[in-house]
Amino acid sequence: MWRYITKRILIAIPVLIGISIVAFFLIRLVPGDTVTALLGANYNQEQAAALRADYGLDKPLITQYLIWVKNLLKGDFGHSFFTNQAVSSSIMERLPVTFELMIMSFIYCLLIAIPLGAVASLKKNSLLDYLATIFGLLGVSIPNFWLATILILVFSLHMGWFPSGGFVSFFADPIANLRYMFLPSIALGASVGAVVMRMTRSSMLEILKQDYIEMARAKGVSQKILIISHALKNALIPVITVLGIQMGYLLGGSVIIEQIFSLPGIGRLALQAITNRDYILMQGSILFVAAGFVIINLLVDLIYALINPQIRY
Amino acid sequence: MRNLLEVNNLTTYFKSNKGLIKAVDGINFTVSSREILAIVGESGCGKSVTAKTILGLIGQKKNEIIGGEVLFKGENLLTKNYREMQQIRGKEISTVFQDPMTSLNPLHKVGQQIAEVLTIHEQISRQAARKQAINILTKVGIPSAASRAEQYPHQFSGGMRQRAIIAMALVCRPDLLIADEPTTALDVTIQAQILDLLQDLRHELKTAIIMITHDLGVVAEISDTVAVMYAGHLVEKAPVKLLFAEARHPYTKGLLNSIPRPGSRKKLEPIPGQPPDLHNLKTGCNFADRCPSVMAKCRQQSPLLKKIAPDHQAACWLYEEER
CATH class of the missing domain: 3.40.50.300 (P-loop containing nucleotide triphosphate hydrolases)
Incomplete structure (x- = not known):
């Protein structure tokens, strides 16, 4: 087990190196740089050259990259060109928001999508099954930015039930926090929930046909235990794999959702960094998100082994 | 009887x-x-x-x-x-x-699957059910049953699994x-x-x-x-x-x-x-089309299972006259 974890972490190293290279060079392909963005209309050659020298942007790209990596290895993510705040501290400041957004979207999957998928499979071809299928198709096919806009229009502007944007920390005011997070997490979680629901349904249908389900019935197992302990547990194995992959989608989707609901999360931080050509901040946040994704996938694989005895690392 | x-x-x-x-x-x-x-x-x-x-x-x-x-x-x-x-x-x-x-359910231990039958049907503690599961596994000829009970189905061979399933079927002493x-x-x-x-x-x-x-x-x-x-x-x-x-x-x-x-x-x-x-059975005996001794009557009416000798019953027109 520990050997497997160590191996997985070692495999993550080349992945992260690759991501750091892509993140570093990609942003530099975009026309304009930090200095043009900083100076804006006041741009002139001398000032620009001075600033570039100041930030080390006049050095060759390879040298810049190596300096950044060297600092990273020392645990120093660098400082934002704009605010001069440490990149690591801005990420840590924004992390709880994105984390909460993801957790809440994830909870919808667990509390709504999985039970709905299971019930749909048990009542195959019933009205409920058709409704679930329709929701599933809508969830998969509606883009999250459109859903977010509609949610704001209907529930914030028209009904006035939820705020249209902004954020309050959970520890400051839990209820206000949940009100702020409700719409964003639905907008973000809808498509993932739909995928999970479809997956649970088809996986359950497959499992319910298995001999050991018939065997459990022949043993006198009650319907409730049959479904939960004999069928759903087995059906969740592929669902967990899908959930792990979908976590990447949640991370990516949070960029747009945070922007629409003006939530101060990592996605919005990265977006601002891109518009400002704040190279260091952008590189840092992308690398951080990538590392998060690698860890989530490792966790998924470990949970997988926990449920399925046929997999041992 | x-x-x-x-x-x-x-x-x-x-x-x-x-x-x-x-x-x-x-x-x-x-x-x-x-x-x-x-x-x-x-x-x-x-x-x-x-x-x-x-x-x-x-x-x-x-x-x-x-x-x-x-x-x-x-x-x-x-x-x-x-x-x-x-x-x-x-x-x-x-x-x-x-x-x-x-x-057998691949995600449950074999012993657990047997003990489950007992816990469903009898007032019995988990511990006692586990013990009985091990006993019956021994009875159906599974060596070192106590450690085997802790294993999962994929660790059993086909014959061993069928023994375990028989153990599962018999653990409550059915009639x-x-x-x-x-x-x-x-x-x-x-x-x-x-x-x-x-x-x-x-x-x-x-x-x-x-x-x-x-x-x-x-x-x-x-x-x-x-x-x-x-x-x-x-x-x-x-x-x-x-x-x-x-x-x-x-x-x-x-x-x-x-x-x-x-x-x-x-x-x-x-x-x-x-x-x-x-889907579409013809009238008469279902076996008529494959029967070497088929008669005209077989195509018209299906024979019923009737006694043709002591302890012996058959459903065939061949033996209808003997009665």
Whole structure:
């Protein structure tokens, strides 16, 4: 087990190196740089050259990259060109928001999508099954930015039930926090929930046909235990794999959702960094998100082994 | 002796898009306690459907139509609901299915799966249930049962799994065991072991067995009485020795002729043709199209299972005049 974890972490190293290279060079392909963005209309050659020298942007790209990596290895993510705040501290400041957004979207999957998928499979071809299928198709096919806009229009502007944007920390005011997070997490979680629901349904249908389900019935197992302990547990194995992959989608989707609901999360931080050509901040946040994704996938694989005895690392 | 199980005019029909499928069409048989009844027939003749209907595993869905009665200790099982059947299944009537590779839940420990039967049906602590599970695993011949009970099905071989499934079926000491092709998926050597095991357990636990099989070797080995099934009907029923010595129904004769006999130079005579399509059965005897001694009457009317000799019943017009 520990050997497997160590191996997985070692495999993550080349992945992260690759991501750091892509993140570093990609942003530099975009026309304009930090200095043009900083100076804006006041741009002139001398000032620009001075600033570039100041930030080390006049050095060759390879040298810049190596300096950044060297600092990273020392645990120093660098400082934002704009605010001069440490990149690591801005990420840590924004992390709880994105984390909460993801957790809440994830909870919808667990509390709504999985039970709905299971019930749909048990009542195959019933009205409920058709409704679930329709929701599933809508969830998969509606883009999250459109859903977010509609949610704001209907529930914030028209009904006035939820705020249209902004954020309050959970520890400051839990209820206000949940009100702020409700719409964003639905907008973000809808498509993932739909995928999970479809997956649970088809996986359950497959499992319910298995001999050991018939065997459990022949043993006198009650319907409730049959479904939960004999069928759903087995059906969740592929669902967990899908959930792990979908976590990447949640991370990516949070960029747009945070922007629409003006939530101060990592996605919005990265977006601002891109518009400002704040190279260091952008590189840092992308690398951080990538590392998060690698860890989530490792966790998924470990949970997988926990449920399925046929997999041992 | 009072009959443990009495099946009267049992019918199981399935509604499908293509029409009504008469999988089991009016069969009658009885099983007395400690008897081993073998139900023999080709695949698709309705053997497994009969077993599942008795257990109440068929008949819950809208497209499944059940008729007749199944009297178990005098009570009709077909009128019981799912919850009432839950009390009987696994405790009084238990089952061993055909494929041991797929009959155990891969995510539960083997011991746990056996103990589960006890915790469902008896007031028993988890600890005691676990102990009993280990005992019964030892009884069915699984070495170092205590550590084996902690293993998962994929760590068991096919023969071991079938032993575990038999242990699971017998742990509550049921009065009736329905074994649906319990040896079909196993190697021949393991088959013999499993049959021996069933014989021994029958004597020890006083369990009656309905053995469903297509293998006449298994029938000869283990059963007291044989019922031959063809296209949803019972066509012949007799004690095992009588049946092998004096098979009367042309289908039974055909079955017996299609087993290879060691040392015999005679060519095997398979039964020509295929079993009928259950969607559109013609009037008359279902076997008429494949029968070597078919008569005009066979195409008009279906023969009923009738006594043709003491202890011997057959459904064939050939023996109608003898009565």
